[in-house]
Amino acid sequence: MNDVFNITLIYATIRSATPILFAALCATVTQQADILNIGTEGIMLTSAFVAVLTSVTTGSWLIAILMAIVSGIAIALIMAVANIRYNAHICAAGIAVNMFALAITKFGLQQFLGTAGTFTSPDIKAIPRIHIAALDGIPVLNDIFNNWCVTEVFGIVMVIVLWFLLFKTVWGLRVRCVGRLPMAAETAGINVRRMKYEVMIISGVLGGLAGAHLSLGYSQMFADNITNGRGFMGVAAMNFGGMNPLLVWVGTLIFGFIDSVGARLQAYGLPSQFILMLPYIFTIAILVLAMWRKGRMNEKAKSAL
Amino acid sequence: MAEKKNNPYITLLLTLLLSMVVGAIFMLVLGFKPFDAYVQLFKGAFVGKVNLGTTLQKFVPILLTGVGFAVASKVGCFNAGIEGELYLGAITAAWAGHYLPKMPAFLHILVCLVLAMIVGALWAAIPAILKVKWDVNEICVCILSTYVAKFFTSWLCNGPLSAKTGMPQTPAVHENIMLTQIMKPSQANTGLFIAFIVVAAVIWLLYRSTVGYKFLTVGLNSAHADYMGINSKKVVIQGMMLSGALGGIAGTIEVLGVYGYFLDNFSLNIANDGMLSSMIVWNDIRLVPLMAFFVASLKAGALSMERFAGVPRSIVDTITAIFIIFATMETLFHFLYKKKKTKEEKAAMTINAAPAGSEKGGKKDE
Numbered sequence: 072m073n074d075v076f077n078i079t080l081i082y083a084t085i086r087s088a089t090p091i092l093f094a095a096l097c098a099t100v101t102q103q104a105d106i107l108n109i110g111t112e113g114i115m116l117t118s119a120f121v122a123v124l125t126s127v128t129t130g131s132w133l134i135a136i137l138m139a140i141v142s143g144i145a146i147a148l149i150m151a152v153a154n155i156r157y158n159a160h161i162c163a164a165g166i167a168v169n170m171f172a173l174a175i176t177k178f179g180l181q182q183f184l185g186t187a188g189t190f191t192s193p194d195i196k197a198i199p200r201i202h203i204a205a206l207d208g209i210p211v212l213n214d215i216f217n218n219w220c221v222t223e224v225f226g227i228v229m230v231i232v233l234w235f236l237l238f239k240t241v242w243g244l245r246v247r248c249v250g251r252l253p254m255a256a257e258t259a260g261i262n263v264r265r266m267k268y269e270v271m272i273i274s275g276v277l278g279g280l281a282g283a284h285l286s287l288g289y290s291q292m293f294a295d296n297i298t299n300g301r302g303f304m305g306v307a308a309m310n311f312g313g314m315n316p317l318l319v320w321v322g323t324l325i326f327g328f329i330d331s332v333g334a335r336l337q338a339y340g341l342p343s344q345f346i347l348m349l350p351y352i353f354t355i356a357i358l359v360l361a362m363w364r365k366g367r368m369n370e371k372a373k374s375a376l
Numbered sequence: 377m378a379e380k381k382n383n384p385y386i387t388l389l390l391t392l393l394l395s396m397v398v399g400a401i402f403m404l405v406l407g408f409k410p411f412d413a414y415v416q417l418f419k420g421a422f423v424g425k426v427n428l429g430t431t432l433q434k435f436v437p438i439l440l441t442g443v444g445f446a447v448a449s450k451v452g453c454f455n456a457g458i459e460g461e462l463y464l465g466a467i468t469a470a471w472a473g474h475y476l477p478k479m480p481a482f483l484h485i486l487v488c489l490v491l492a493m494i495v496g497a498l499w500a501a502i503p504a505i506l507k508v509k510w511d512v513n514e515i516c517v518c519i520l521s522t523y524v525a526k527f528f529t530s531w532l533c534n535g536p537l538s539a540k541t542g543m544p545q546t547p548a549v550h551e552n553i554m555l556t557q558i559m560k561p562s563q564a565n566t567g568l569f570i571a572f573i574v575v576a577a578v579i580w581l582l583y584r585s586t587v588g589y590k591f592l593t594v595g596l597n598s599a600h601a602d603y604m605g606i607n608s609k610k611v612v613i614q615g616m617m618l619s620g621a622l623g624g625i626a627g628t629i630e631v632l633g634v635y636g637y638f639l640d641n642f643s644l645n646i647a648n649d650g651m652l653s654s655m656i657v658w659n660d661i662r663l664v665p666l667m668a669f670f671v672a673s674l675k676a677g678a679l680s681m682e683r684f685a686g687v688p689r690s691i692v693d694t695i696t697a698i699f700i701i702f703a704t705m706e707t708l709f710h711f712l713y714k715k716k717k718t719k720e721e722k723a724a725m726t727i728n729a730a731p732a733g734s735e736k737g738g739k740k741d742e
Contacts, residue, residue, distance in 0.1 A: 107513065109515055109516075112519075149701060153701060153704055153705050157705030157706060157707050157708050158705065158706040158707045159704040159705045159706060160704065160706075162454055162515055163454075163655060163704040164701070164704050164705075165515075166454065166456060166515070166651070166655070167652075167655070167697065167700045167701045167703075167704050168701065170648060170652060170693075170696075170697045170700060171694070171697035171698065171700075171701060173645075173648075173693070173697075174690060174693035174694040174696070174697045175694050175697070177690040177693065178688055178690035178691050178693070178694050181688045181690055182406065182688060299523070300519060300520055300523055303515075303516045303519050303520055304520075306513070306516050307516060307520075310513075342531050342534075342535060344527040344528065344530050344531035344534070345527070345531065347523075347527050348523070348524050348527040348528065351520045351521070351523045351524050351527075352524060354520050355506075355517055355520050355521060355524075358512055358513075358516060358517065358520075359506055359510060359512055362506075362510040362511055362512045363510045365511075366510055366511065
């Protein structure tokens with residue numbers, strides 16, 4: 072079992088966790104305002120495509136990330152307008168946005184990149200990795216800390232930033248207030264609609280980062296439905312962490328761990344379909360566990376009254 | 377989920393026009409001729425026997441999955457996992473069609489259908505049970521479990537149930553249980569009539585029977601249903617199971633009517649189309665057939681649009697997706713009706729609307 076559980080597993084875990092981490096943060100920030108962001112998947116998929124397209128045409132990964140963020144915000148705003156201005160059910164709007172993302176990226180792939188299915192090209196400018204020369208000779212530290220992708224580091228920074236924003240600032244308090252009891256927030260003079268638009272825009276930014284990292288950092292390609300349910304895994308991780316970015320991060324690390332262990336088990340002759348299934352089954356299990364615990368806590372809170 | 381204060385037909389027509397205009401603008405920007413594209417789309421869907429037959433063949437699974445989605449929505453669930461139920465139903469039918477001993481064709485088809493329904497219903501029961509028991513969001517579970525179902529069927533038809541022909545498919549079902557083709561050379565088959573009977577039965581069940589009354593009551597207000605002595609949790613599970621069974625039937629008809637065996641990854645998101653044709657008409661089951669037919673004709677016509685007008689096929693999906701985004705917006709066309717209201721009413725509305733609108737955001741946690 073030494074090929075499976077060794078020191079490189081630590082970085083492998085972080086590597087597979089990061090796309091889900093951004094998605095989970097994208098769902099977390101809206102859930103704090105009581106908006107269940109089913110559209111995470113769609114935001115991510117669209118921005119993954121836009122990132123690849125921009126990267127190929129401009130040759131700059133930085134502009135690619137920026138454009139991905141812009142497209143993420145655009146998709147999030149479609150949902151926000153549908154839900155807040157036109158009273159659409161948020162789940163319906165989310166499903167609609169996911170379908171829209173699937174269709175438009177498929178179309179864009181044909182129209183602008185001239186292929187169907189999968190697009191790989193040496194022209195895709197990937198997000199660079201941070202190489203620390205000083206660590207080169209040191210065995211363990213080199214395996215763990217060297218050659219991280221820029222966005223992987225940034226993901227961990229975002230966890231802390233988001234935690235600070237939500238729990239240590241006035242803005243965060245207001246967002247959480249809107250989520251708990253919008254009527255009370257309104258009475259206290261908070262503009263609920265404006266707050267909801269703000270969290271949706273932030274979730275668009277995070278979802279855009281998720282997509283850009285997925286197609287330019289995690290892999291250097293774009294394929295139809297490249298997200299493969301990662302947005303929903305993000306939603307599950309958000310539930311697992313109870314909307315607290317730090318715990319949400321732990322949740323995504325569990326997913327990353329399962330994913331990378333599964334990938335290594337393939338060498339042991341298990342049918343590939345079962346290994347591909349693994350993350351989804353665990354996601355459902357973790358989702359159930361999280362909701363079960365939440366239910367228990369609610370019961371306890373009730374009995375304390 | 378929608379309160380229909382306005383005429384649904386007018387709203388539907390307006391939404392359709394709006395999304396076609398948006399689609400046309402989209403095509404113009406990219407340098408295509410939208411009018412040409414729409415004409416070819418129409419021709420490809422209806423003109424000629426083959427085209428019409430293809431439309432009808434695509435119509436059947438979209439209709440069944442659409443009605444399935446609508447049924448689940450009647451008990452307040454989003455069954456986003458019909459694709460998974462369709463796959464499992466299809467492979468069950470393929471198994472029963474090949475491995476069960478010979479019996480009269482009619483009986484054999486019935487057995488295939490019933491087994492597929494049971495499998496689909498059981499698979500759909502998982503998210504439903506998780507939802508009522510621990511309040512787990514059913515959309516997430518449905519989408520994730522669909523991936524599990526896809527990989528599972530893929531393993532089955534590559535491994536234990538493989539026909540060993542080098543293709544990822546199961547052995548062909550008995551010749552005599554294949555559904556009869558009705559519009560050769562297209563693949564339209566008598567599955568169409570099975571679908572009509574099933575849909576009629578579902579509509580009867582929902583609007584004319586006690587079971588349906590329970591469904592509708594729970595969907596409207598589950599607390600009220602509980603107060604009246606209806607076990608709302610049980611009804612939610614039943615609703616989802618019925619929805620899953622419909623997915624299973626759709627899978628069976630695809631196998632017995634079109635392919636004759638289970639092919640890995642054959643469906644390519646048929647259930648997505650069903651889902652959107654139900655969502656566009658606000659899950660009103662009596663309108664779903666109409667919408668499913670519309671979506672099917674779009675799908676069938678897309679190919680000829682690509683061939684003769686040079687517009688990529690996937691643009692059709694994009695336009696339908698735009699259509700559905702507009703359709704989910706309940707109050708999009710309210711400005712048409714607002715004009716009639718007096719000023720006082722308007723003032724009262726804006727006062728009431730603000731907190732009510734902001735509450736509607738998502739599901740309550742506490």
